[in-house]
Amino acid sequence: MMKTRLLVAVAAVAFATGALAATPTTLKLHKAGTTTPTTTPVGGQALTNLELDPAMTAGEAGSGAGGELGPQPVVNRSIARGHAGSNRMGTARRAKANPQLLGGFDGLDFHDQRYANGGNQFSVEPPDQGLCAGNGFVMESVNDVLAIYDKAGNELVGPVDLNTFYGYPAAINRTTGAYGPSITDPSCYYDAGTQRWFQVVLTLDRVGTTSSLAGTNHLDIAVSQSADPTGAWTIYRLPVQNNGTDGTPDHSCAGGFCLGDYPHIGADAHAIFLTTNEFALFDNGFYGAQIYAISKQALATGAAAPNVALFNGGDPSIPAPAFTVWPAISSGGQYVDTRGGTEYLLSSDAVFYDSGVSNTLWLWSVSNTQAIDSAPAALTLNVSPLTVQTYAVPSSLARQKPGSAPLRDCFALTGCAPTYLGYPNIVYPTPRPMAVNDSRMQQVSYANGKLWGTLDTDVLLADGSHGSGINYFVINPASGGLSANGTLALPDANLTYGAAAVTQSGRGVIAFTVVGPNDHPGAGYAGLDAKLGAGEVHIAAAGAGPWDGFTGIPYLAGDRPRWGDYGAAAADGNTIWTASEYIAQTCTLSQYLTAPRFQCGGTRGALGNWATRISAIGP
Numbered sequence: 001m002m003k004t005r006l007l008v009a010v011a012a013v014a015f016a017t018g019a020l021a022a023t024p025t026t027l028k029l030h031k032a033g034t035t036t037p038t039t040t041p042v043g044g045q046a047l048t049n050l051e052l053d054p055a056m057t058a059g060e061a062g063s064g065a066g067g068e069l070g071p072q073p074v075v076n077r078s079i080a081r082g083h084a085g086s087n088r089m090g091t092a093r094r095a096k097a098n099p100q101l102l103g104g105f106d107g108l109d110f111h112d113q114r115y116a117n118g119g120n121q122f123s124v125e126p127p128d129q130g131l132c133a134g135n136g137f138v139m140e141s142v143n144d145v146l147a148i149y150d151k152a153g154n155e156l157v158g159p160v161d162l163n164t165f166y167g168y169p170a171a172i173n174r175t176t177g178a179y180g181p182s183i184t185d186p187s188c189y190y191d192a193g194t195q196r197w198f199q200v201v202l203t204l205d206r207v208g209t210t211s212s213l214a215g216t217n218h219l220d221i222a223v224s225q226s227a228d229p230t231g232a233w234t235i236y237r238l239p240v241q242n243n244g245t246d247g248t249p250d251h252s253c254a255g256g257f258c259l260g261d262y263p264h265i266g267a268d269a270h271a272i273f274l275t276t277n278e279f280a281l282f283d284n285g286f287y288g289a290q291i292y293a294i295s296k297q298a299l300a301t302g303a304a305a306p307n308v309a310l311f312n313g314g315d316p317s318i319p320a321p322a323f324t325v326w327p328a329i330s331s332g333g334q335y336v337d338t339r340g341g342t343e344y345l346l347s348s349d350a351v352f353y354d355s356g357v358s359n360t361l362w363l364w365s366v367s368n369t370q371a372i373d374s375a376p377a378a379l380t381l382n383v384s385p386l387t388v389q390t391y392a393v394p395s396s397l398a399r400q401k402p403g404s405a406p407l408r409d410c411f412a413l414t415g416c417a418p419t420y421l422g423y424p425n426i427v428y429p430t431p432r433p434m435a436v437n438d439s440r441m442q443q444v445s446y447a448n449g450k451l452w453g454t455l456d457t458d459v460l461l462a463d464g465s466h467g468s469g470i471n472y473f474v475i476n477p478a479s480g481g482l483s484a485n486g487t488l489a490l491p492d493a494n495l496t497y498g499a500a501a502v503t504q505s506g507r508g509v510i511a512f513t514v515v516g517p518n519d520h521p522g523a524g525y526a527g528l529d530a531k532l533g534a535g536e537v538h539i540a541a542a543g544a545g546p547w548d549g550f551t552g553i554p555y556l557a558g559d560r561p562r563w564g565d566y567g568a569a570a571a572d573g574n575t576i577w578t579a580s581e582y583i584a585q586t587c588t589l590s591q592y593l594t595a596p597r598f599q600c601g602g603t604r605g606a607l608g609n610w611a612t613r614i615s616a617i618g619p
Contacts, residue, residue, distance in 0.1 A: 020317060020318055020319075020380070020381050020382055020383065021317045022311055022312070022315045022317050022318050022381050023377065024293075024309035024310055024311050024376065024377055024379055024381070025249045025309070025310040025312070026307065026308065026309055026310075026376045026377050027238075027247060027248075027307075027308035027309075027310055028247065028305040028306070028307065028308065029221070029236045029237070029238055029294060029298075029299075029305060029306040029307075029308055030236060030237045030238070030239075030305070031234065031235070031236055031302075031303075031304050031305065032167070032220075032235045032236060032237045033167055033234075033235050034225075034232055034233060034234055034235065035165055035166065035167055035222065035232070035233050035235055036230075036231065036232050036233065037146065037148060037157045037158075037160045037165055037229070037230060037233070038157065038160060038164070039157055039158055039159070039160060040116050040117040040118070040159065040160055040161050040164055041117070041118050042111075042112070042115045042116055042118075042119075042159065043115055043118055043119055044115055044118050044119010044120065044174065045119055045174070046596055046597050046598045046599055046605075046606055047420075047421070047597070047598055047606040048174060049422065050122075050172060050174075051122065051123040051550075051556075051606070051607055052122055052123055052550075052556060052557060052607075053122045053171070053172075053179075053182055053211065054211045055182060055204075055206075055211050055212060055213045056182055056184075057556075057557050057558070098527060098535065099509050099525065099526070099527040099535070099538065099576075099617045099618065099619045100617065100618045101525075101538065101540055101615060101616075101617055102575065102616040102617060102618050103152075103153070103615070103616045104153075104523075104540055104541060104613060104614060104615035104616060105149070105153030105613075105614055106541075106584050106611060106612070106613060106614075107140045107142075107147065107149075107579060107611075107612035107613065107614045108127070108140055108142050108145055108146075108147055108158070108159060108611075108612055109584065109603075109604075109609075109610065109611035109612065110123075110125070110127075110549075110604055110605050110608040110609055110610045110611070111599065111602055111603060111604055111605055112145050112147075112158075112159040113127070113142065113143065113144060113145050113159075113605075114605040114606075114607075114608075115605070116145045116159040116160070116161040117161040117163070117164055117170055117171075118170075119174060120161075120170035120171060120172055120173055120174055121144065121145075121161055121170070121171050121172070122144075122171055122172060123550060123605060123606070123607040123608060124143040124144055125549045125550060125551050125557075125562050125607075125608050125610060126143070126551075126562045126563050126564050126565050126581065126610065127142035127143050127564075127565075127581055127610055127612060128142060128143045128184065128185055128186060128564075128565045128566060129142060129497075129499075129564070129565075129566060129567050129568045129579050129580065129581060129612060130142065130186045130187040130188045130199075130568050130579075131188065131568035131569065131570050131577060131578070131579035131614065132188040132189050132190040132197060132198075132199075132568075132570050133190060133570040133571075133572040133575075133577040134190035134192060134195075134197075134227070134570075134572050135190070135195065135227040135228070136150060136151055137149070137150065137151075137156075137190075137228070137229050137230075138150070138151060138153075138577055138614060139188055139190075139197065139199075139229050140579055140612065140614060141162075141186035141187065141188050141199060141201075142186065142612060143183075143184055143185075143186065144161060144162045144163070144171065144183050144184070144186075145158070145159040145160060145161050145162060146158060146159070146160050146162065146165060146186070146188075146199070147159055147160065148229050148230055149614070151616070153614070156230055157230050162183045162186065162201060163180050163181065163183060165222070166183065166201070166203070166220050166222065166235060167235065168180045168181050168183075168203075169181075169209075171183070176209075178209035179206050179209050179210060179211050180206070180209075181203045181204060181205055181206060182203070182204040182206070182213070183201050183202070183203050183204075183220070184201065184202050184204075185201060185202045185261070185262055185263055185565075186199065186200070186201045187199070187200050187201075187263065187264050187265045187568075188200070188265070189265045189266075189267060189272075189329055189570075190570065190572075191267055191272075191296070191300075191330075191333075192330075192332050192333040193267075193269060193296075193330075193333040193335070194296060194297070194300040195226075195227040196223055196224050196225075196226075196227070196299070196300045197222075197223070197224035197227075197229045197233075198221065198222070198223055198224075198265060198267075198272060198299070199221070199222040199233075200219055200220065200221050200222075200263050200264075200265050200274060201219070201220050201263070202217065202218075202219060202220075202240075202260055202261065202262075202263050202276075203217060203218055203219070203220050203237075204216075204217045204259075205217060205218075213281070215241060215243075215256060215257035215281060215282065216239065216241050216245070216246065216257070217239075217240055217241050217257070217259060217260055217281065218237045218238055218239045218240055218241075218246075218260070219237070219238040219240055219260060219263055219274060219276070219292075220235060220236075220237055221235070221236040221237070221238060221272075221274070221294075221299070222234070222235050222236075223235075223236070223299045223300065223302070225302065234299075234302045236299070236306070238274070238292065238294075238308065240258065240259075240260025240276060240278075240290070241257045241258050241259075241260075241281070242258040242260075242278065242290075243256055243257055243258060249310070249312070251278065251287055251312065251314060253278070253279075253280040253281070253283070253285060253287055254280040254282075254283035254284065254285045255280050255281060255282030255283030256282065257280070257281040257282060258278050258279070258280065258281060258287060259278065259279045259280070259281040260276035260278060260290065261276055261277045261278070261279055262276060262277045262324065262565075263275065263276045264326055264327065264443075264566075265327065265329070266326070266327025266328045266329050266330075266343060266345065266444065267296060267327075267329060267330055267335075267343070268330065268335045268336060268341055268342060268343040268369050269296075269335035269336075269337065269341050269369070269370075270295070270296055270297070270341045270369040270370050270372050270373075271293040271294060271295060271296050271341075271343065271366075271369045271372045272293075272294045272295075272296050272299060273291065273292065273293055273294075273327035273343050273345070273366070274292040274294065274327075275289055275290065275291050275292070275324075275325050275326065275327055275345065276289065276290045276292075277289055277290075277323060277324060278290050278313075278314065286323070287314040288312060288313035288314025288315070288318075288322045288323075289313035289322035289323055289324065289325040289347070290310060290311070290312060290313060291310070291311040291313065291325060291327075291345070291364070291366065291381070292308055292309070292310050293308065293309045293310075293311075293343070293366055293369060293372055293376070293379055294306055294307070294308050294372070295307045295308075295372045295373050295376075296372075297373065298373065307372055307373060307376040308376065309372065309376040309377065309379045311366070311379075311381045313325060318381075318383065319383070320347075320349075320362045320364075320383045320385070321347075321349045321352050321362070322347065322362075323347060323348075323349070323351060323352070323440065324347055324348070324440035324441050325345045325346070325347040325362075325364055325441075326345060326346055326347065326441045326442065326443065326444045326453070327343060327344075327345045327444065328343065328344050328345065328346075328444040328445055328446040328451055329443070329444070329445055329446070329501075329570075330445075330446050330447070331445060331446070331447040331448075331501075331502055331503055331504045331571045332447075332503075332504040332571065332573070334446065334447060334448075334504055335446075336446070336477075338367075338478075339365075339367035339368060339380075340367055340368035340369065340370045340371065341367070341368065341369035341370045342365050342366065342367045342369065343365065343366045343369060344363065344364065344365050344444075344446060344451050344477045345363075345364040345365070345366070345444065346361055346362065346363060346364070346441050346444050346451060346453045346473070346475075347361070347362045347364065347440075347441050348360075348361055348362070348391070348439055348440060348441045348455055349361075349362065350391060350392060350393050350439045351393060351438055351439060351440065356392050356393035356395070356439070356458070357390060357391075357392045357393075358390070358391060358392075358439075359387055359388055359389065359390045359391070360385050360386065360387060360388065361385070361386045361388050361441075361473065361475075362383055362384070362385055362386070363383065363384050363385075363386050363451075363475065363477060363480060364381070364382070364383045365381070365382045365383075365477070366379055366380070366381055367379070367380050367382070368380055384480065386475065386480055386482070388471075388473060388482065388485050389471065389485050389486065389487065391439055391455060391457040391458075391471045391487075392439065392457055392458035393438050393439045393457075393458060394436045394437070394438065394439070394456055394457065394458045394466070394467070394468040394496075395458050395466045396436075396458075396465065396466040396467065396468075397433035397434060397435060397436065397561065398433060398434045398435070398436050398467065398468065398494040398496065398515045398516065399433055399434075399465075399516060399517045400431040400432070400433065400434055400515060400516075400517070400520065400521070400546045400547060401431070401516070401517055401518055401519055401520050401543075401546065402430055402431050402546070403431065403520060403545040403546045403586055404545055404546075404586050404587060404588045404589070405430075405431055405432070405545070405546050405548040406548065406587060406588060406589040406591070406592035406593075406600075407548045407549070407550065407592075407606070407607065407608075407609075408428050408430075408431070408432055408548055409589040410589060410592070410593075411423070411425060411426050411427070411428070411553065412425060412426070412427045412428070413425070413589075416589070416593075420593065420597070420598075421606070423553075423555040423556070424555065426553065426554070426555070431546040431547075432546070432547070432548075432552065432561065433561065434515055434521065434547045434561055434563050435551075435552075435560065435561045435562055435563040435564070436456060436467075436468035436494055436496040436497075436563070436564075437455075437456035437468070437496050437497050437564060437565075437566075438456065439455050439456055439457055440455060441453060441455050442454050442455055442456075442497065442498055442499055442500075442566060442567070443499040443500060443501070443566070443567070443568065443569065445500055445501055445502045445508075445571070446477075447502035447503065447504055447506060447508075447571065448502065448503075448504060448505060448506030448530070449476070449478075450474050450475060450476055450477070450483060450502075450506070450530055451473070451474070451475040451476075451477050452472075452473070452474055452475075452500045452501075452502050452508055452528065453472070453473050453475075453500060454470050454471065454472050454473070454498035454499065454500050454510055455470070455471050455498070456468050456469070456470060456471075456496055456497070456498065457469055457470070457471045457487060459487065459489045461491060461492060462491035462492055463492070467489070467493070467494045467516070468494040468495060468496045469487050469488055469489030469490075469494075469495050470487065470488045470489070470495050470496075470498035470510060470512055470534075471485070471486070471487050471488075472484065472485070472486060472487075472488060472498070472500065472510060472528060472533065472534055473485050474508075474528070474530045474533075483530045483531060484528075484529065484530055484531060484532065484533040484534075485533070486533045486534060488510065488526055488534040488537070490514070490516070490537055492516055492517065492518055493514050493515060493516030493517075493518065493519045494513075494514070494515050494516055495512045495513070495514060495524065495537070496512060496513050496515070496563070496564060497512055497513055497563070497564035497565070497566060497567045497580070497581070498510050498511065498512040498567065499511050499512070499566065499567035499568050499569045499578070499579075499580075500528055500569060501569035501570050501571045501576045501577075501578070502528070502571055502576075503571050503573070503574055503576065503619060504571075505574075506529075506530050507527075507529075507574075507576075507619035508527065508528030508529065508530075508576075508619060509525055509526070509527060509528060509569060509576040509578060509617050509619050510525060510526050510527075510528050510534060510569075511523070511524070511525045511540075511567055511568075511569045511578030511579070511580050511615070512524050512525070512526075512567060512580060513563070513564060513567070513580050513581055513582060514537065514539065514543075515543070515547075519542075519543065520542065520543025520544060520545055520546055520583055520586075521543040521546075521547050521563075521581070521582050521583045522539055522540075522541055522542045522543040522582050522583075523539070523540040523541045523578070523580040523581075523582040523613035523615065524537055524538060524539050524540060524580070525537075525538050525540055525578055525580075525615065525617060526538065527619055528619075540578070540580070540613060540615040540617075541582055541584070541613040541615070543582050543583040543584075544583055544584055544585055544586045545583050545585060545586025545587075545609070546583065546586075547561075547563065547583055547609070547610070548583075548604075548608070548609050549561070549562070549607065549608040549609065549610060550607035550608055556607065563581065563610075564581050567579060567580050567581070574618065574619075575616050575617070575618060576616075576617045576618075576619055577614065577615070577616055577617075578614070578615045578617060579612055579613070579614050579615075580612065580613055580615075581610055581611070581612055582611055582612070582613050583609060583610070583611060584603070584611035584613070585600060585603035585604055585609060585611065587600035587601070587603065587604070
């Protein structure tokens with residue numbers, strides 16, 4: 001892996017304050033048509049012999065507690081190896097802002113995902129939460145459906161399966177057996193400057209209509225044609241296999257194809273920024289984060305071929321470990337106008353060390369963004385280290401509060417799993433442990449002249465066991481100084497997959513999942529202040545029962561449970577909208593097996609029960 005080279009770079013380089021020598025590769029975006037989000041029918045068989053996408057399950061090693069990278073195509077890969085467990089629990093002071101829960105509603109869930117488009121979908125876990133808000137609308141995207149709501153929580157459109165939204169055949173046609181492209185990792189952003197909605201996913205092409213992956217993969221970028229997301233959108237495609245085909249540069253990924261994994265979106269006044277983690281698709285190897293700057297005005301006006309500038313984080317001239325370099329979203333059209341327009345990004349590096357511990361963040365900037373339309377090669381990249389409070393890769397899975405878990409119970413009964421699910425029995429402790437995130441950077445916001453971000457960190461709980469808390473950072477990007485930096489944690493529960501959003505005036509909220517031996521997975525939040533840090537933990541929606549999904553069951557998807565991958569939050573005026581994964585339902589094994597079987601009254605699917613909670617908070 002390239003992990004070794006990156007570690008050497010961290011230890012040996014001296015940092016300059018000027019622009020790096022790395023020159024961006026210039027590309028053109030491909031316009032691929034238009035779409036309008038339209039609700040697809042919900043239904044189909046409750047369980048089939050093809051619940052999981054066979055191309056996406058072997059060798060799974062996503063974010064969380066590590067695991068070796070197998071040779072099969074996987075999504076949300078991890079390079080985490082460290083398990084430190086040395087970070088003490090934070091005792092965050094109460095912020096001067098006391099956030100108020102203004103309302104909330106249940107968003108998309110596993111049942112929506114599995115049974116959208118007439119059931120021509122796979123069972124997918126985790127949801128990978130995307131959320132954006134503006135102009136009176138709230139849009140939610142998860143694996144692999146989206147929905148659009150008004151501010152009262154009324155569903156205007158949805159669920160819409162992402163294959164249909166992007167103009168592809170169904171993920172799996174259960175009548176013909178034909179496969180459509182595999183879509184994952186959705187994110188969205190409402191840009192107040194252009195009054196446009198932007199949505200991005202990673203799409204992996206198939207060999208014809210078979211399940212085999214072709215190797216080519218691209219980012220699908222949908223841009224609304226007005227401020228109304230229920231109307232028409234323009235679709236663009238950006239190839240990211242980076243092997244010299246389809247106009248891509250050749251990054252020499254082992255096996256012949258790179259993978260543009262874990263895409264996320266940010267923006268400044270002039271450009272939309274998309275970042276990916278580049279792995280070898282058909283082999284082992286991490287090749288550095290990729291930073292794409294795309295003309296925002298060209299996207300907003302529906303231009304045929306918008307300019308793209310690509311900075312390769314694997315370039316040996318870049319003196320920083322580039323993994324999950326998360327671009328900042330802006331609140332209410334606030335942008336950095338210095339140095340010809342500047343976008344800031346943040347990344348962490350604890351995952352590169354065997355100890356799993358670091359006290360460094362990396363502050364990235366792309367400047368001269370005003371040149372994206374006329375001279376995209378003139379954009380410049382800079383990166384510098386910031387010393388922060390020590391953080392550590394979480395070392396343990398999260399314990400759950402006991403409760404009804406019918407999928408687990410069915411696997412334990414001789415007459416259930418072989419009869420109804422078609423798999424051998426396996427017995428798990430009660431309840432099964434749940435995954436937390438690794439220490440990669442999570443959502444970054446630019447507001448009130450500062451950068452705001454979070455990541456998961458290992459903490460010691462009151463009983464002496466290890467758990468997960470959330471490190472938060474409020475940074476003055478011009479000076480590199482820290483306004484606030486601490487750890488938000490509870491003595492008896494895990495906080496994981498934090499996402500921070502901030503109003504223009506600098507009132508922030510962190511959203512996260514709360515889970516522990518006394519808490520079913522619930523949706524939580526805390527206030528965030530630039531001087532006093534994080535406030536008290538509040539519960540927006542308590543979990544109704546344990547997580548009871550298929551990941552972590554060896555017969556189905558390896559030995560690692562999955563949860564989250566990322567949360568989301570969005571500022572809209574003085575309101576912050578949050579979206580967190582949680583468990584909204586509970587049912588017994590008897591109810592699970594009652595017709596229509598495995599759905600518990602339409603609240604879950606045969607292989608999963610995740611849900612999402614959308615909350616409006618006045619910070």
